[in-house]
Amino acid sequence: MKKSLMTAAASLLVVSLTACSTGKTGESSTNPAASGTPQASKAPKEMKLKIGLPGSYDVTKKEIIDGFIAKFPNIKTEIVEAPWGDFATKITTEIAGGTAPDIWFQENAVILGYGSRGVAEDLTPYIKKDLKEADYISGLYAAKASNGKVYGIPHGINPVALAYNKKMFTDAGVPLPTDNWTYQDMIDTAKKLTKDTNGDGKPDQYGFAASVGITQGWYPWARSQGGQVLDESKTKAMFTDPKSIAGIKAWADLVKTGISPDADFLKVAGGEWKAFASNKAAMFFMQYSNQALINKEFASLDYDTVMMPKGADGKRVVPIVTNSWVIFSKAKQDAKDAAWEFLKYYLSEEAQTVLAKSGASIPVQKNAITKLDANANPKNKKAFSEGIAQAGVTTDENPSWQEWRLAAQPIFVDILGQKLAPEEGMKQIQDKVQKVLDQNK
Template identity: 60%
Template sequence: MNKKGLLVTTMLALTVAGCSTSKDGDKPSGTTGTGSSTTAPKNVTLKIGLPGAYDVTKKEIIDGFAAKYPNIKVEVQDAPWGDFVAKIATQIAGGTTPDVWLQENAVILGYGKRGVAEDLSAYIKRDLKDADYISGLYAAKTPEGKVWGVPHGINPIALAYNKKAFADAGAALPNDNWTFNDLIEASKKLTKNGSDGKPAFYGFVGSTSITQGWFPWIKQAGGQALDSTLTKSMFTDPKTVTGLKQLADGIKQGYFTNTDFLKANGGEVQAFATGKAAMYFLQYSNQVTMNKSFPDADWDVVKIPKAVDGKRYVPMVTNSWLISSKASQDVKDAAWQFLKYYLGDEAQKIVAESGASLPVKKSALQILETSSGKPQNKKAFTDGIAEGGTTLDENASWNEWRTAAQPIINDIFSSNISAEEGVKQINEKVQAVLDKNK
């Protein structure tokens, strides 16, 4: 691992089958008039940026790319995630970025709007088959049809449950037909008070974060944060308010955990893993911590409960790869060849086996579903996103509007303000951010 604050460049002799330049201005190079791939690649140097280094992107993938394709010399630029993010801002300003790198999906959307990222829609149309991938392939797609990146990995949520807690309570285990009302009623029955009369064991972890907290609650109630164009705030929608109130009521009335309890018990994952709460909206990546730090915990997962409309909405967090719009066309072609390899069977199998995120290729998901280790029911994640995977209403200003909304949402869950009054303030702040970023 590199020392913090340093960006290390490692030279690897890699090769890649790429494409020759095309005179068609609206198509990626190496295409005919019908969009089919044609010629062999040119010799170029490709700079690949890896925030988090090989802890985030498996070295086997880079090595596999090197072994398979002999024409591209690759410079791997890696650093701890925070150092990389700080460095990339300076590189963008100076025009010295890597040719292809990954960051949070919302950041990638912002880069696309600023002209930093290449639109990959034509490349995808030419070389990939939609039927081979889950809908998360288009996590970085805008309402206008631009695609500013492709997934590095998908991190959805499912409903995790503590088997012992249900057995002790004589309660039926959760199943895929549960609704959010079923979750609420089970939480009430499972919650137990201590000798002081206060809850010592909770039915459900009442997370206040966006992914495992308020976003799935508003979606299941029929609400949304933004409209379909991602330009209008929808926080004052009565259905959005209903979802927020359901979560807030659970925290206030004591059958969902509160912030103080979670702080005293090591946070959300630890509170669930150590048997202080019976259920939790677990992100897929959290299973790595569960298996490593709490191997004796007896737990499994089912799909996130169904919404009021009978459908299922499964929030998923995505990191995405982008190609620099400033690279030469030959380098863009080489970068896309790398991303095609990353989205292919060989690399997607490695992503699946890492346990840190889900692949987007369906064939790799099928491999994952038969793997051993907890959770046993991995199909709760894979089938869940196939049925109802959804991003977090991400747009180019996602980080900004989410940051504006979260303190007021926290006040709602702390009972410092009513949901009805809070959403008015949220709506005003979020809409101001959206209008500023039009």
């Protein structure tokens, strides 16, 4: 989810949204047990719950929050709203002081860090008790740590697929992409779609727009030749694996050979998604959330998606991004119970269908996934949902993800910018990332 969705408010707004249920059941003047009269059921236990919403209702659908409040009048609910950056800053102090909301969400890697520090409640017992695993996709466990504990529940899944501009393909007489494409198929086709239309000797129409970021950029390319970024334990860097280097070389070669615009071109264009939407690039790796921007600003664009291409080893890798809900481990037990009631509602088909129809992210409840809007571009939403089912992976998130990613990112920028050879750059990244991993064991 994009932090550009932050609200403009500069301070937290705390809004009490419901009142507790007040009615009492009637009492019989006789002994119900002696007379055989069944006892009236007890009113639901009254509880309090504070929910933190970074980015406010620009990020979380108000309809879901309102639906929960309506169904659980016995839970007095407070909503704590703030712009994303403000929320992330304040929550650190609140955690230290024991005053954090009972439940809130942040980036999945941050949640894993909370788990390692004892801030996040282990949700494994709750899940085993109340959820039917078959009703959900594997993304439900995006916040599962290496110790087997689950520290968060997805706010929504934002996967990647290959987007293509139909008109550019048709005008060039080039067959459209398919789910069976490999990376090499994509590269070969991108060459055919790269053109110098004004005769100045430089491409002004590119076959592919390469991203310099992790999710749509270097991570899938590092995996494209069968390589890895971290090992399965997420404690050992794998950047100098020859297959990882080969994937990054193919990524850098997109710019080197002129198949993809460079960073300066993309900066002027407004980013790879705008270069794609303005007919300057025929393909790019598209996060699901990009559709909202493209459909709003380029409503007439005729485009669609297929699943991420298969790698040289025949395997597909579909990077997913998720923010995850976390229950504060220091909250009172009643508040934890109320927070779990909220998460059960959030994971219900009713709430997940609201998420599906929003177009902001993919739900994790299987029936809700069938409610994705197939009438809005890209119409082939299965490129995302089936991509997750087949090969959805996080970008090797672990408790130190933010730290090691930031250590690696500037070097990847230099590699794509042709300032550093892939072999040398990957060696530097290996050293920096392994140092971070070792410090966080």
